[in-house]
Amino acid sequence: xxxxxxxxxxxxxxxxxxxxxxxxxxxxxxxxxxxxxxxxxxxxxxxxxxxxxxxxxxxxxxxxxxxxxxxxxxxxxxxxxxxxxxxxxxxxxxxxxxxxxxxxxxxxxxxxxxxxxxxxxxxxxxxxxxxxxxxxxxxxxxxxxxxxxxxxxxxxxxxxxxxxxxxxxxxxxxxxxxxxxxxxxxxxxxxxxxxxxxxxxxxxxxxxxxxxxxxxxxxxx
Amino acid sequence: xxxxxxxxxxxxxxxxxxxxxxxxxxxxxxxxxxxxxxxxxxxxxxxxxxxxxxxxxxxxxxxxxxxxxxxxxxxxxxxxxxxxxxxxxxxxxxxxxxxxxxxxxxxxxxxxxxxxxxxxxxxxxxxxxxxxxxxxxxxxxxxxxxxxxxxxxxxxxxxxxxxxxxxxxxxxxxxxxxxxxxxxxxxxxxxxxxxxxxxxxx
Numbered sequence: 001x002x003x004x005x006x007x008x009x010x011x012x013x014x015x016x017x018x019x020x021x022x023x024x025x026x027x028x029x030x031x032x033x034x035x036x037x038x039x040x041x042x043x044x045x046x047x048x049x050x051x052x053x054x055x056x057x058x059x060x061x062x063x064x065x066x067x068x069x070x071x072x073x074x075x076x077x078x079x080x081x082x083x084x085x086x087x088x089x090x091x092x093x094x095x096x097x098x099x100x101x102x103x104x105x106x107x108x109x110x111x112x113x114x115x116x117x118x119x120x121x122x123x124x125x126x127x128x129x130x131x132x133x134x135x136x137x138x139x140x141x142x143x144x145x146x147x148x149x150x151x152x153x154x155x156x157x158x159x160x161x162x163x164x165x166x167x168x169x170x171x172x173x174x175x176x177x178x179x180x181x182x183x184x185x186x187x188x189x190x191x192x193x194x195x196x197x198x199x200x201x202x203x204x205x206x207x208x209x210x211x212x213x214x215x216x217x218x219x220x221x
Numbered sequence: 222x223x224x225x226x227x228x229x230x231x232x233x234x235x236x237x238x239x240x241x242x243x244x245x246x247x248x249x250x251x252x253x254x255x256x257x258x259x260x261x262x263x264x265x266x267x268x269x270x271x272x273x274x275x276x277x278x279x280x281x282x283x284x285x286x287x288x289x290x291x292x293x294x295x296x297x298x299x300x301x302x303x304x305x306x307x308x309x310x311x312x313x314x315x316x317x318x319x320x321x322x323x324x325x326x327x328x329x330x331x332x333x334x335x336x337x338x339x340x341x342x343x344x345x346x347x348x349x350x351x352x353x354x355x356x357x358x359x360x361x362x363x364x365x366x367x368x369x370x371x372x373x374x375x376x377x378x379x380x381x382x383x384x385x386x387x388x389x390x391x392x393x394x395x396x397x398x399x400x401x402x403x404x405x406x407x408x409x410x411x412x413x414x415x416x417x418x419x420x421x422x423x
Contacts, residue, residue, distance in 0.1 A: 003320030007309070014308045075302025078272055079318070085294040086323060220272045 001087060005099045011070075012103025018063050019103045026059040026108050030115040041120045048119030049129045049180035053173055055115075056108045056133050057140060061165060063104045064144040065151070065158035067096060068216065072152050081220060089213035093145055097209065101141045109133045121184075128183030128190065132197060136176040139201040142208030143168045149215035172200055222285040223247055224269075224292070224369055224400050229278035231264045237276065238264060239419055251391070251401040251411050256419030262404035263301070265419065266371050269402060270298045282369075288324060289368055297367040299375055303358035307347030311338065311357050314346055315364055322365040332363040337386055351378040359387060362394075370394060372403040385410060 012019040033051050034044055071077040080092055112133050116126035147165040151157030175197040182190035223245060230240030238261040246252055254262045267273040269280055271293040282295050289295035305314040315329045333339050336356040341349070349357060355378045362370060370391075376384050388410030391401055395411070403409055 003317050007306070007313070007317045010313070011306055011308055073302070074306065075300050075304035076306070078270075078298060078300055078302075079304050079322075081272060082270055082293050082296060082298055083322060085291050087321070220267075 001091065001095050004087075004092065004095050008096055008099030009103050012099065018066065019107065022059040022062050022104050023107045023111055025062055026055050026111060027115065029055040029058065030118055034118060045120045045122070045125075048116060048121040049125060049184075050177050051119060052112055052116060052129050053133070053136075053177050053180070056105075056112065056137060057169060057173055059108055060105050060137055060140045061144060061162045062158075063100070064141070064148050064161050064165070067100055067145060067148040068152045068212075069148070069157070077152070077216070078220065081216060084217075089216065090209040093149070093209040093212045093216070094142075094205070097138070097141045097145050101138050105137045105141060109137060125180065125184040129180045132176045132179045132194065135194070135201060136172050136197050139172045139197075139204040139208075140165075140169050142201075142204040144208075146208050146211040146215065149212035149219065152216065152219055172197065172204075175200065222289070222295075222368060222400075223283045224295075224402075225279075225281050225283060226269065227279045229265070229268060229280065230276045231261055231268050231273065232276045233261075233264060240277070242278070242417070242419075244415065244417060246400045246402070246415070248398040248400065249395045251395055251403070251409075251414045252417055253409060253411070253414045254402065254404040254417045254419060255406065260420030262419055263373050266298070266373050266402065266404050267300075270296050270371050272298070285368065292369070295367060296369045296371050297362045297365075298371045298373075299358060299362060300373045301377070303354050304361070305346045305354065305358060307345065309346060310343055311346050311349070312342035314357070315342075315360060318361050319364045322367075324366040325364065326366040327363045329360075329364060332360040333357075335363055335386075335390060336360045337383060352380055352383060355379055356383055356387075359390070363390070368398070369400045369402070372401065372405070374405055375403060376405065376407055376409065 037043060068077060109130060112130045113126050116129055144165050147161040151160050175193045179190055179193040179197055182188040182193055225245045227243050229242040230237055232238060244252055254265060256262055264273060268275045280292050282292055285295055312329050319325055329342060333342055336359050338353060338356055376387060391411055395401060
């Protein structure tokens, strides 16, 4: 399993892996917003957490279509399914998700504090947004894996994944943004929405890979 | 051990493409599946590997050790694609499959020597020629042990010398008690083989 994690990680960071595409997209979204919204610093600070979350969410969805498609095209997916008796398929999916998250989504989380500066957010808010992203983005990958598994056989399934997955990640977005606001705006609580966000991630870490494994199994052709 | 298939039928897109296929292979046996394009050779192999559901029938292994108790667990499947990543080196690819598949048999260097790619392990897989890629994929069969080899057009892209080399590897596998099921148009150079002709039995 460690071998699978390392292989996918290596693939992600090597040339053509596409790990940086997400970060660049994230950067593009966040940098454009102030130009569109105008130089109202208070407004920027107020919408900052939400914009960071939406940007990270969309950037996270960007590379998901390659999660299984690359393996399917070169035949690796067949062998991963074939070895299901040794390594439970859901666990294989889980490890692939973790590798994808480390290679493509963790850079987003790392870039978030810097981009928070562009949004004129205060240090506490930036920290809270980065923390909620760190905890919440795995959920996007796990549920995205189910979408990626369903659309693995479709040549242009990328957009379809986003459409399939978006409704399911809305709760993650809501609680992530609520917790980020809770850290800055005084009467709003931080801990309850943050804990619900953690629970969502753990819940989807089980459901997502299981659903993806079922889809992969019935999707082989 | 024995690999047994009884009365198998397979379908693609709701249409039955073969039915009533059966075979029983003992230790050291090789089965060559032949037939015209579209007769269901690849489908049969994928059904045996458990990658496609079968419409009816039964596939089983008997008398296998615990590690290879089910058919998918006992199989190496070499499909049309090589299942190697072009961004990684040949050695990295093989090391991954060795660690993932378990039951290590040959070292990576040894396996590469056996397929005539000795000293090329450091190259990215994408740099190899078609035939070399195929041979690297064949090396994958050698690095971890599986009693059953399911080979789909294994010699596609290989030159005469490599074909002979591969025939030697297959013979060694059979001599060690392995089982081979190969779908192919070309003679594989094996001595004692059963033949299953698809497209006639219906």
